[in-house]
Each structure stands twice: as C-alpha cells, then as structure tokens.
Amino acid sequence: MSVILEAKALQFGYAAGKPFASSFDFALESGEVVALMGENGCGKSTLLKTFAGMLKPLGGHVTIADRDVHDREKGYTLLELSKQVTLMRMNMEAPDRMTVQEFVSLGRTPYAGVLDGRSAEDEAIIEQSMNLLDVQKYATRPVCELSDGERTRVYLAEAIAQSVNVFLLDEPNAFLDIPRSHALFRTLRSLAASRGMGIVVSTHSVEYALRYADRIMVIDGGELKVSAAGEAEASGILDWARAD
Amino acid sequence: MRRTWVCFGTLFIGVLVLFVWTLVSGPVDVSLHDLAVAVFNPDKAEPFHTKIFWELRFPRAMAALLAGASLSVSGLCLQTVFRNPLCGPYVLGISSGASLGVALALLAGFGFGAFGVLGAASIGAILVTQVVLVLASRFKNASVLLVAGLLVGYFVNALVNVLIAGANAESLQAYVSWGLGGFTRLTFGAIPGFMAASIVGLVLVLVSMRYLNVVRMGDDFARGLGVAVRRSRILVLLGSSILAGATTAYCGPVAFIGIAVPHLAFMVFRTTNHRILLPGVSLCGAFLALLAGLFPVSIPLNAVLSIVGVPVILYVLLRGNNRGGAL
Known part of the structure; x- marks a missing residue:
C-alpha cells in the first residue's frame, strides 16, 4: 500500500482564524476506506471539500500523489485534478x-x-x-x-x-435503506480493493463505519482523531456518539 | 441514436425545401427555369431575373436561415447557462440594446460613420450585453438576473421613447419599419458580415461545449469535472450576445424564436446533450424562420411568428408537461 492523499499541518474552515479543528497530519493509503464521523456542523463536508481541492485550506496543504491540489500553478490544473479526485454529494439539485x-x-x-x-x-x-x-x-x-x-x-x-484515484463521499447512505446501505459499503470496499482507490466516506452510522471501514476519522471538540476501525471503540474516539 | 439521425435528416431536408421555396416565391412571378438560368448561366439570363435573385430572393433566404439559427443557439445557451427556461435574448434586454443603437442612428441623427444603421444596432446590443455580463457575474441567482435584464430593457426602451418624442416624421417612419423586424432588409453585400458574425458567435459557443453539458448541475459540479467555469461562462455569453446582436442588427428585433425553439428542439431530440441540441436548435430555428418568412411581406414578421407559433409552442409545452415536464 502506498500513500495517495496526504494532508500536512492542515487547517480547514471558511473564516480565517476559525478553523474547524486544530492543525493535523493525515495520510490516506490507496486501497483503504476511511469513515469520517462527527456531529452535525463539525466540518465533515468542509474537510471533504478541502481534500477535493474545491476549498482552499486556512493553513497547511493537501497533496495527491505528491502534487498540491489547491495550487493551480505548481500543483494540478483543474482538469488534471478532475482525473484524480471526485467528491460525491447528495445535496445537488436533480438535473x-x-x-x-x-x-x-x-x-x-x-x-x-x-x-x-x-x-x-x-x-x-x-x-x-x-x-x-x-x-x-x-x-x-x-x-x-x-x-x-x-x-x-x-x-x-x-x-x-x-x-479517479481518490473517491470522497459525503453521507452517501443518507437516503438508502438498510440492505442498499450495506450494498453501497460493500461496493466501496470492492472499489478500494480492485482499483486501489483511496476512499473517504462521511457517515452518521457507527455500525457501517465499524463494519466496513479500515480506519475511522472523527472530528470532535476541535480535534481530528484517527484510529483503526477495530480499535475505535476501545480508543474512545466514538464516545461522543453514545446516547447516554 | 437512430431516432436522432432520422430527426436530423428530416429537419435538414425540411430546411433545404423551405430555402428553395423562399428562392422561388415572391411578389414578382419568376419561373423556376428562369431562376435556374439566372443562377447557373447568368450570361444568357435576363438581367431583371438575375437582379431579383441575387438582390432580393437570395438575401431574404439567407437572412431567415442565419437569423433562425443564430437566435435559437443564443436562446439555448442563455437558458442553459442561467438554468432558466424563460431566458432568451429578448428577455435579457439584448434586443432592446440593438433598438437603442438604431434609434440613435435613425432618430437622433448620430452618424456612426461607416457602420451605418446595422453597425449602430450591433454596438447597442453588445453594450447592453456588457451590462448584462456584469450583472451576471454579480448575481448567481438566475431569477434576479432576469429581473435585472427586464429592468435594463425598460430603461433602454424609455430612452428610445424619449428619442421618438423628439424625432421628425420621416426618420420616425424609418425607425418603425426597422422595429417591425423582417428578413427583407438584408442586402447581398451584407451577407458576408452577417455570416461572419454568426460564425464567430457559434465558435465561441462550440468551444464551451463541455461547460454547456455540465453547467445544469451547478458550478461546483462542473469544476469537479475539470471545466473552467468562469472563462466558459464569459465565452458562452459573449457568443450568445454576438449571435443575437447581429441578428437584431440585420433583421430588426425578432421575438419568440430565441425563447421557444430550444423547448421545441428538446421535444424533438429528447436529450440534454448539446452536441445534439446545438445543431438541433439551429435546424429547428432555421426551419421556423424560413417558414415564417414565406408569409406575404405586408404582414409583419413578428406578428406571423407570434400568431402561428405561440399556440403551437404552448400546445407542445402543455403536452410535455403532462408527461413529466418539458421545463
């Protein structure tokens, strides 16, 4: 496995001085599925847009295969970038x-x-x-x-x-029934395995994240925490999601 | 796929037939044979017939062909870019801009030098388009832009009315005659100019094909597919305004075609792919314009287009709506 997308000292958000989380490093390997979790408004969609090169970071930078996704001169052009990464969102108007x-x-x-x-x-x-x-x-x-x-x-x-090599999905199972959600995550797993894609998928479902993701990434209290899916519960990064 | 080719073929033959029909029909009776001699063997033809063909019939057919295609392409692009089925060169005030240019030339006596009346209309159309372009870059919301376009149109029309109030009877008549719109005003010498403007406009639109096909899904989606949104948008709007401006300059304000033909073409071709739609609307527009141009010259073109065309389009739209939405 090799690193496909890399974030270094990344700070993301809309307003300067008000990032959603303190600066962090993250590396996405090809062939891996990472679940992105967190409460409403914690910045999941914003992080995905930053990874996709659609939103400039407040600090640090994001590279795919060692080229910057935000710098149009030294990094990818828009056209080159569109062959590397895509962000699938559900809140588009139906054409x-x-x-x-x-x-x-x-x-x-x-x-x-x-x-x-x-x-x-x-x-x-x-x-x-x-x-x-x-x-x-x-x-x-x-x-x-x-x-x-x-x-x-x-x-x-x-x-x-x-x-693309990096596939980002923003709450793809929001509208799916239970069997289709399972099918969706199985499809993501097989895409990662067969095409070596690196996949980051945001979801509110702990069950799917634990079952299908390799790692779980959580934005909680202004910090970004990552853990292997098998150790997520023990490491305490899912504590915010408990009902009690 | 096969259906698409049948539609293209039928429309193409239709346009060809109407083009020839336009060449052989007119207030003066000239037989098909005499016309053929005038075209292919001018030495043996009567000068009178040659003159009728090259100075009246041929320019008229070309005017209808180019105006129909240009206005339709312009209308389709505006509707796609602004994601609004009500957009068209008329609605956005582009035609009004041309009227102002002509009013300045004919009523207020501004010379415009070598440009003449036609040049004045072009300049007016392009100027108003600039205003619309600036407004378009400020307003992402298509409805606001439509309102702004209508307001610009009102403003320009008010200026024209002020000019009319101060004009003498003779120049007023010239202006009103231009304002009725028609395909008979184009002269043989002006055909290359009209053609060049249409080609320039069309090329600007064609190089933005990828943008036109993805823009319905929004700017972010388009960028995600590697499309340079800002640049393409400017190219398409510039192309559309050149197409509409040139037509208004050479044929007067022609309503209806720009806004209606894109809907008609969609009903015929049933696709949102501009690779098919652009040639499709060109053929549909040329067909309609040629058809409307066949009516006696004494009836104003816009009256023909509206009286015959509007009920047809309304019927098509209503029928489509019941089947799940033409708009």
Whole structure:
C-alpha cells in the first residue's frame, strides 16, 4: 500500500482564524476506506471539500500523489485534478430533463475533447459503471423522476465513471435503506480493493463505519482523531456518539 | 441514436425545401427555369431575373436561415447557462440594446460613420450585453438576473421613447419599419458580415461545449469535472450576445424564436446533450424562420411568428408537461 492523499499541518474552515479543528497530519493509503464521523456542523463536508481541492485550506496543504491540489500553478490544473479526485454529494439539485445514461456519461467529461465527444472506451466505462451500481435498468429515465435511493446510486455511478484515484463521499447512505446501505459499503470496499482507490466516506452510522471501514476519522471538540476501525471503540474516539 | 439521425435528416431536408421555396416565391412571378438560368448561366439570363435573385430572393433566404439559427443557439445557451427556461435574448434586454443603437442612428441623427444603421444596432446590443455580463457575474441567482435584464430593457426602451418624442416624421417612419423586424432588409453585400458574425458567435459557443453539458448541475459540479467555469461562462455569453446582436442588427428585433425553439428542439431530440441540441436548435430555428418568412411581406414578421407559433409552442409545452415536464 502506498500513500495517495496526504494532508500536512492542515487547517480547514471558511473564516480565517476559525478553523474547524486544530492543525493535523493525515495520510490516506490507496486501497483503504476511511469513515469520517462527527456531529452535525463539525466540518465533515468542509474537510471533504478541502481534500477535493474545491476549498482552499486556512493553513497547511493537501497533496495527491505528491502534487498540491489547491495550487493551480505548481500543483494540478483543474482538469488534471478532475482525473484524480471526485467528491460525491447528495445535496445537488436533480438535473431536469437529463436521463440516467446522460448523467452517468458526464463522469467522462474530463477525458473528452473540446467538443465533448465520447470514445468507445468511454462508452464501455459508462456501461460498466452503470452495471456496477445496478442502474442500467433506469438508463433512459429522467434522473429527477427517480427516488432518492435510486438517485444516490446514479450519482455514485457517475462518480465511478470519472475513474479517479481518490473517491470522497459525503453521507452517501443518507437516503438508502438498510440492505442498499450495506450494498453501497460493500461496493466501496470492492472499489478500494480492485482499483486501489483511496476512499473517504462521511457517515452518521457507527455500525457501517465499524463494519466496513479500515480506519475511522472523527472530528470532535476541535480535534481530528484517527484510529483503526477495530480499535475505535476501545480508543474512545466514538464516545461522543453514545446516547447516554 | 437512430431516432436522432432520422430527426436530423428530416429537419435538414425540411430546411433545404423551405430555402428553395423562399428562392422561388415572391411578389414578382419568376419561373423556376428562369431562376435556374439566372443562377447557373447568368450570361444568357435576363438581367431583371438575375437582379431579383441575387438582390432580393437570395438575401431574404439567407437572412431567415442565419437569423433562425443564430437566435435559437443564443436562446439555448442563455437558458442553459442561467438554468432558466424563460431566458432568451429578448428577455435579457439584448434586443432592446440593438433598438437603442438604431434609434440613435435613425432618430437622433448620430452618424456612426461607416457602420451605418446595422453597425449602430450591433454596438447597442453588445453594450447592453456588457451590462448584462456584469450583472451576471454579480448575481448567481438566475431569477434576479432576469429581473435585472427586464429592468435594463425598460430603461433602454424609455430612452428610445424619449428619442421618438423628439424625432421628425420621416426618420420616425424609418425607425418603425426597422422595429417591425423582417428578413427583407438584408442586402447581398451584407451577407458576408452577417455570416461572419454568426460564425464567430457559434465558435465561441462550440468551444464551451463541455461547460454547456455540465453547467445544469451547478458550478461546483462542473469544476469537479475539470471545466473552467468562469472563462466558459464569459465565452458562452459573449457568443450568445454576438449571435443575437447581429441578428437584431440585420433583421430588426425578432421575438419568440430565441425563447421557444430550444423547448421545441428538446421535444424533438429528447436529450440534454448539446452536441445534439446545438445543431438541433439551429435546424429547428432555421426551419421556423424560413417558414415564417414565406408569409406575404405586408404582414409583419413578428406578428406571423407570434400568431402561428405561440399556440403551437404552448400546445407542445402543455403536452410535455403532462408527461413529466418539458421545463
């Protein structure tokens, strides 16, 4: 295993001087699934956006394969970055008029030429991504007509079609029923294993985190704490999540 | 996929037929044979026929073709960029800007030198577009932009009304005649200019194809797919305003096509992929404009487009809405 994404002395947040957590180091290995947990408003989404290069950090820096994700001159250009990392969020507006097939096809945008064509290879990857998430049967339906759970899987298929090395997911199981949530995490595990992706997934479910993640990362009380999933409960980083 | 090609083929043939029909129809009866001689064998043709063909019929057909395609592409881009089905060059005040330029030239007697009336319209359209561009960069919210566009339109129209109040009867007539809109004003010599402006506008739009296809999902999503959002947005809006401005300059204000044809093209092609939609709206727009141009010249173009077109579009939209949403 090798380190794919690395954060050094990272401080993240929106307002200068008010980071969500004190400065920390973190390294994501390829082939590993890390669950990101914490209370509402603790900065999970903000951290994911910072990892994805969409939000500049307040301090420190983030690199993927040793290149900076925020510095457009010395690090990745926007186009190069889009082949390395993707952030899947559920709070997007459902695209009007767009069919599932068309939406998943958007994942190949970084690989398209100026006229946005799709090669036979692109088409094969789109097909494969739809099969992986079992959305092939909706291919010609408009995305906005699907249920929230179906839409989640379509968004996932689109992100997978992007063929990235670092896959970030913001509460992907928010709208999924229990069997589909298990299926989702199993899919993430197999993506990590088969494609060597590094995956960070934020979730509120301790059960899924313990069962499917390699490590658990918690933002709690202005500190970022990381522990192997097997030792998470013993190490006390999940104490905030107890009901009593 | 096959369906798409059938639609393209049918529309293309339709445009071709209407183009030829426009060439052979007009107030003066000239037989098809005489026209063919005038085109392919000008030495043997009657000068009168050659003149009618090259100075009246051909420019008219070209005007309808270019205006229909340009306005439709402009409308589609504006609707996509602002994620709003109500957007169009008319609504955003771009056409009003052109009117102001023409009013300044015809009513207030500003010379505009070698540019003439057509140049004045272009300059007016581009200036108002600049205002809209600045507003667009300030307002992320499409509804606010629409309101701003309408307000700019009102303001510009008020200026035009002030100019009208102080104008003499003769120049007023020239202005009103331009303001009715029509495809008969284009001269043979102006065709290259109109064509060049359309091509420039179209190229600016085409190089932003990836942006057009992903922007419906929002700027963050587009950036995540490696699309330079700011630059593409400016290129698309500039292209759209050149297309709309040039058309208004050469044909007068032409309403309806820019806002309606994108919806029509969506019904025909059933896709949001601009690789298909852009050529699709161009053909649909050219078809409609050529069709409307076939009505007798004495009826104003905008009246034809609105009376015939609006009920059709309303029907299409309502039917689509019941099936799960045209908008």
